[in-house]
Every structure is written in C-alpha cells, then in structure tokens.
Amino acid sequence: MFDATTYTQRRQQLKQQLGGGLVLLLGNEEAGMNYKDNWYPFYQDSTFRYYFGLDLADLTGVIDIDRDEVILFGPEQSIDDVVWTGPLPSLASLAEQVGVHNVMPNGKIADYLAGANNLHYLPPYRPEHQLKLQAWTGKTVLEPSLPLIETIVAQRSIKSEAEIQEIEKAVTFTSRMHRSVMQFAREGMKEHEVASEAIRYAEATGNLLSFPVICTTQGQILHNHYRGNTLKANDMLLLDAGIQTAAGYAGDMTRTFPVGPTFTERQRELYQVVLDTHEAAMAALKPGMLYKDVHLLACRKLTDGLKQVGLMHGDTDEAVQAGAHTMFFQCGLGHMMGMDVHDMENLGEQYVGYTPELRKSTEFGLKSLRLGRALEPGFVLTVEPGIYIIPELIDMRRNDKVAQQFINFEMLDTYRDFGGIRIEDDLVITESGSRILGEPLPKTITEVEAIRQQAL
Amino acid sequence: MFDATTYTQRRQQLKQQLGGGLVLLLGNEEAGMNYKDNWYPFYQDSTFRYYFGLDLADLTGVIDIDRDEVILFGPEQSIDDVVWTGPLPSLASLAEQVGVHNVMPNGKIADYLAGANNLHYLPPYRPEHQLKLQAWTGKTVLEPSLPLIETIVAQRSIKSEAEIQEIEKAVTFTSRMHRSVMQFAREGMKEHEVASEAIRYAEATGNLLSFPVICTTQGQILHNHYRGNTLKANDMLLLDAGIQTAAGYAGDMTRTFPVGPTFTERQRELYQVVLDTHEAAMAALKPGMLYKDVHLLACRKLTDGLKQVGLMHGDTDEAVQAGAHTMFFQCGLGHMMGMDVHDMENLGEQYVGYTPELRKSTEFGLKSLRLGRALEPGFVLTVEPGIYIIPELIDMRRNDKVAQQFINFEMLDTYRDFGGIRIEDDLVITESGSRILGEPLPKTITEVEAIRQQAL
Known part of the structure; x- marks a missing residue:
C-alpha cells in the first residue's frame, strides 16, 4: 500500500x-x-484499490465531487467477529490509512446515493456488482459512466515511478517463479506437477497469482487450463504465469522450453522465428508509435521467418494484409499491464486499448489485439508473439484461396502436432523507447538449453 | 465421475x-x-454435480418430473472456441456420459421454464444464481423450494459405498498433505511458506483444495486466513486443510504441532485434553445418537480435562449447562462432509444438520454447531474439538458471575498468549458405530513429536 x-x-x-x-x-x-x-x-477490485488502497472485502468508496466529500462505506465489527477473525482495526482507522476522514456503515449507501443527481459508476464485471448497483440505484438496466471510464483509463494508463517500482517487483518475482519451474520440470511429470512449483512459489513468497497458471505441452491451445498431460521427451512446455504482489501489481511472462536438454531441430527453427519477432517488436516500442503498428511489424517479421523455414511464401506485406499469418499467430501481440494483468480490462478494451479515432478491428487476429493506440511514457505492457499450430485451423483453411497463396500446406501438414511457442516479457515505455522490467530470464536458445541441461 | x-x-x-x-x-x-x-x-455446484456429474461451467440441469423429461442446457461451441480452448466434446456427448439424452442451448431455458407450473430450485448462494433465477423466473423475490431442499438433503446425507470410497481417497490425500507439512515446517518460516507446501501438494497430485488452507501460529483465531506470522521456537502451528479430489469429494483434517521438536509443558497438557476429548467423542458416534449429544459429551470431557489442569472448577454438568466451557471451546464439534467440505451448507444448516423437532440453538457455542440430529449409517462427518484462548473473550467475561463460578481467571490470565489447539478427523457412521476414514496421521503427543524430531 x-x-x-x-x-x-x-x-x-x-x-x-x-x-x-x-x-x-x-x-x-x-x-x-x-x-x-x-x-x-480474495482479489480486490483494482480501481477501488487504486483510489482507496484497502485490500479488504465489503468496502465501497464514494467521491462526491459536488459536495466535495469522500466517504468510505464498510461493515461494522461485531463481538462474534472478534471470536472468529480476531480483533480488526476499525473502519475509521482503515479509512485514515488512505486519507479518508468520513466513514459510514454499508447499510446507508442507498440513502446516500438517493440524493445524487449525477451518479458515475463503472461497468459491473462480477454478478455481485450488478446486484448491488441494481439495489442501490433502483434501476434494472444499468448505465455505466463513459466519462468516468475515460477519466480513470487516462489516469491509470500512465504509471507513476512508485507504481513502476511495484510492477518491477512483481515481474522479478514472476521471473524467479519461471526460473524455478524451468529447473523443476522433468520428463514423465504431469503438467499439474510442474504447475505446482509455480503455485508453490507464489504462496511461499507471500504473493498471489495474477492469473491462473498456463502450464502445458499443448501450447497451441491458447487458453489452456487443463493440466493432465504427461511431459514427453520431445515435448516443449509452455509456461504462462505471473505474480501479483501484496501491493496489488501484476507480472506476466511466458517461456517455452524443451522437456529434454535441447530443442529438436524443428522446435529450434520456429523458436528462433518467435524470438526474432519478440526482439523486433520490443525494439520498435517508443512514445507515439501505435501499438497496432508494432503488432503488424511483428506479424511481418514472423511471416519473414516462416517464409525462411518454408511454411509460408509470397509477398510478406500482402500476406499480413490478407491475414495469412493468422494461421500461426491468431492473437494479439500484447496488452496493458498494471494492477490487473490485462490492465483495466473490465472498463472495456475499446477504452483502454483504443481511441474514438482508432476503433478495435473485428478481423480475425486483430480483433484479439487488446492494445492498439499510440504509446506514451509510463505505459506498461507485454510483448508476446507466438507460433501456434492448430490442426482444426489448417483443415478449416485448406481450401481457402487466400490461404493457399501464402501457406505451404504440404509442409504444414507435417507440423500438425507441433504445438505452440510463446515468448513474453513486460516493458515500460520511456521517454526514448522502452525498458524491460524485472530480473532477466533465459530466453535465447543457448540460455534456455543451458538452464535445462543444468537442471537435468 | x-x-x-x-x-x-x-x-x-x-x-x-x-x-x-x-x-x-x-x-x-x-x-x-x-x-x-x-x-x-472452477468449482462446480455440488448438487448439480451429484445429479448431472459434469465438472464444466455454464450448464443447467432440468428434471421435469411432470413431463418425465431430463434436459441438459449448455453452451454451443463456436469456431473461435476451438482456437482458444481446443476441440471440446459436444454438449450432446457430454450429456450421454451422465445418461441424459436431451440437450438444449442455454438461450432456451427461460422459454422452457415458462411452461412449468411447479418450479423447484435451491437457494442461490452465488450472486450469479440470483441473477439467473431472476431472469428466468421473472421474479425479483425468489422462493427456493423447501420440498426440494428436504429431498436432496435426505438423499445426499446417506453416502453410497462408491461415494465413501471417493471420500476415503480425498481423506488419504488430505492426510498425506498434512504429513508433508508436518515434515516441512521450520522455525523462522512465515506461515505462508508453510502453507505453500500444502498448496503445492494439492496441485501436484492433481487435486483442488476443499477450502482455503488455515495455517497459523494463532490457532485461537478460528477463521484465520492471514499467513504473515513467523514461526517461533515455542509456537504451535495449527493446520486445517483438505483436498477435493477430481471426482469432487472433500477431505478436512486439522493437526496442531510444535514448531520445535517437542511441545512445552503447558502445550502438552492442553493438547492431551483436546486429544482425550477427540477420542471420547469419536467413541460415542453410532446410529441413533444425536450429534448434539456427542457435542455436549465432548464439552463435558473437555471441562473435566480443564478442571484437572486447574483452568476450570465446579460441577462439570453445571458448567457445561451454563456454557462456561465456551471460554475455551466456542464452536461446534463437527459437521457433515461430502462433496462440500461443509456438506450442502448452501441448502441451509437447519435442514442439513437439524430437524423440525430439533431446531438449531441460538446460544453462544451451540449456535455454531452445524450438525445436531440423530446419526445414520452412511453419514460422513468431522470430529474436531479444540481449545482456543481468546484474550478478548477473557476480558469480556471477567466480571460475569456465571463465568467466575467455573473459570480460574487468575490462572487463565497467564495463558492469554497460549493460542489454540484443534484435532480433526473424518468419519463414516457404520451400522454399529463409526470408522475413521483415510490413512492414519500422527495424533498422539508421542507420534506428533516423533515426526517433528525426525523432520528437524
């Protein structure tokens, strides 16, 4: 705090x-x-925490601009509570910790709000929010405040020095968690055994996970929470995991490493394509640059690499324009990160990642790009290109004319069970470019193979 | 499944x-x-899972008794889903796995229900249930069905042989998790470091936790989820933790052990009182016995022990009748256990643990007893007596006439920072008595000190 x-x-x-x-x-x-x-x-709402700091349940903050009054609403402690939870600081003393001098019991919220003629609230993302807002406003159809969304997004998008320090802490924890798993994983383990090392690390260091660990030999399944596969000698393991520190800031990194001591030739080739794309994208980050353009640059770099391998052919610019690369890279290059791992996602991706002039695309591929707008110093974001071989997608596009123009289906068919690779780091935009956050984590083929060889 | x-x-x-x-x-x-x-x-609703087996989100089961029809409502998979989550079995094939031959998309539920003139549903315990039920029934004030609650409680209270086997599996995992933590804990660790071993074990074995781990040197705080204290040489650590197996059945055990190789004299004395109480209570379990009477028997046993130590005095029966023992034992002796660690708690404790003739008490102590009714073969329950020294409670009752009659306040004041002890096992009621479930876990002073000495 x-x-x-x-x-x-x-x-x-x-x-x-x-x-x-x-x-x-x-x-x-x-x-x-x-x-x-x-x-x-317990996970606190990040906007509440940004303005009211407290990491406890059942609190509501009111900033009454018209009356120039700030109030913290919360529960009162009963004698029974002392028996069950031990003595807790009073609501008033909690409020003082975050500079608030007025407190009221939760039961008074509806009455207090009844007097307001210009009520601003955010879109509900938990059903409990929906129920509370309905009860307090008396409205069935809620009307979240666009001015409030825009103001908060503008404020929270630019991280302060103190915030960047906290995020750096979260990323360093995240990096160490990954290192620990890279040393821990062994052929024959189940994915959940490997994941347990990440989960252990988070708890042992007094932190939370910023999102459920993705730990899979099936990296091509992008939202993979199944952890029942057994690690085989020639598999790669994809670990996408992050720490949320006690102060409430998130880290989010991905590494893909061989279960054995070395990548296979095919794995090595495509890994290098992803790594080159990752480096090129990071190098392009600077204030004023549209993140959408960084994404498209990454798509072109990836396409160039895939052409060299032989999996794609034709003109790179045309291929990316036609979306041919989405056979391999179906999602976005990255997202904002802060107190939420997808920062402020509940406020709406259009508002967080785009502008009224730059609307989010509805095309396959680009529609999954959470961030498109021009970068500013103080933005914190991820860069996470990948190659994902999805058999269903190959079959779906086999007869597609555009795909045929750019994709070497004959070769691709021999990659059907290849899996997926992603490499992800977290960066802050600086005045002149960007800076990778946190303790460095093996990323080149040499580094990754070295840590695996040491471990095995 | x-x-x-x-x-x-x-x-x-x-x-x-x-x-x-x-x-x-x-x-x-x-x-x-x-x-x-x-x-x-993801945690599935246990009643849905009991009747429809499936451990996936966003499903609804309908048993239309009047039309003699069973329907599984669920989402349809889109092409985008395949990219993000991989190919999943169809709704129809999922339904077949649990013997259901009719499926419909979620969007049709409201229409289907509109034709029902005798709709039974359970009390909502998640806000999402509240919102769905309101939307589907068109009612703001919901009316859960008492006949449905009573029927389900009657059916789920008696565990089948197959269920008992699953619960036994959960308890054995739970026991091994405890053993692992008993070997892992060291002076100087933070509570969350110790807890990380329990959490790691659950994930590594492919299970969930049946509830958030309680891992504390402040065992007197009954619902203690804070894990920031450092383990000191003369502390006891209380671990209350359980595994939920992939099949959805829970285990729930508690052990209290010294951070050093041995208990102190005071700890040893009170530990033995709790252990004797635990043994006496388990020995009293049999069909026909009111669990409330087992609880009261335990309270008397505990009082006898505390009298011997010198912390209580006076007539045991009178002391328990007056509630004097609740200075040390403020909660209930145990609860039903099954697919929920507090089995069916969302259906209402009065219905699960009591009968229309035996209402739940409102007295301090007894009001926290979740189970009171007569035991039947097939019930699975916990037995978990404890001694908790709560300074605030001492001060609150210091001038209370009844308390003064039974409590040795002068001596008790020297125990203010003693902490808490709980010992908990899981049992099934048999035709003739009861049986402890799961792999045995050290419990006597000799056993507990032996495992700690081996570990250190």
Missing part, C-alpha cells in the same frame, strides 16, 4: 478531471466457491 | 421422492477475480 497522500492525490486528480457528480467505486466481496462462506482467495 | 447409471438412478430417486413439478439445478459459471475473464479455479 502507498501512503495516504498518494490516494488523496489520486482522488483529487479524478475529481478535477471529471469535474462534477458523484463517483461510486465498488470494492469486491468475498466470493463463495461451492457455498457462500467457502471463499476463494 | 461415476457412470451414467449412477446419475440416472440418483435423478430417478429424486423424481420419486419429490413426486412432481420441475426441478431446476444450476451448475456454476466461471467466476472472475478482478475482471470477467480472469477466472478463479
């Missing part, structure tokens, strides 16, 4: 930018797994 | 017992942590 002044200044900036009305920021509640009181680990 | 016949028979029994109407059973959805698509690990 930062000091009270930080939160006060953040709220002050929000007030000034928004200019009027009443801002209602919902903290999260405990979430029941299979019954109400069997709780998942 | 069991075979299709099992689920068909379970639904058949429900139909016969309930006699008529339309039963709507909601599976769970994925739950977002800090934005919608950043999911917590």
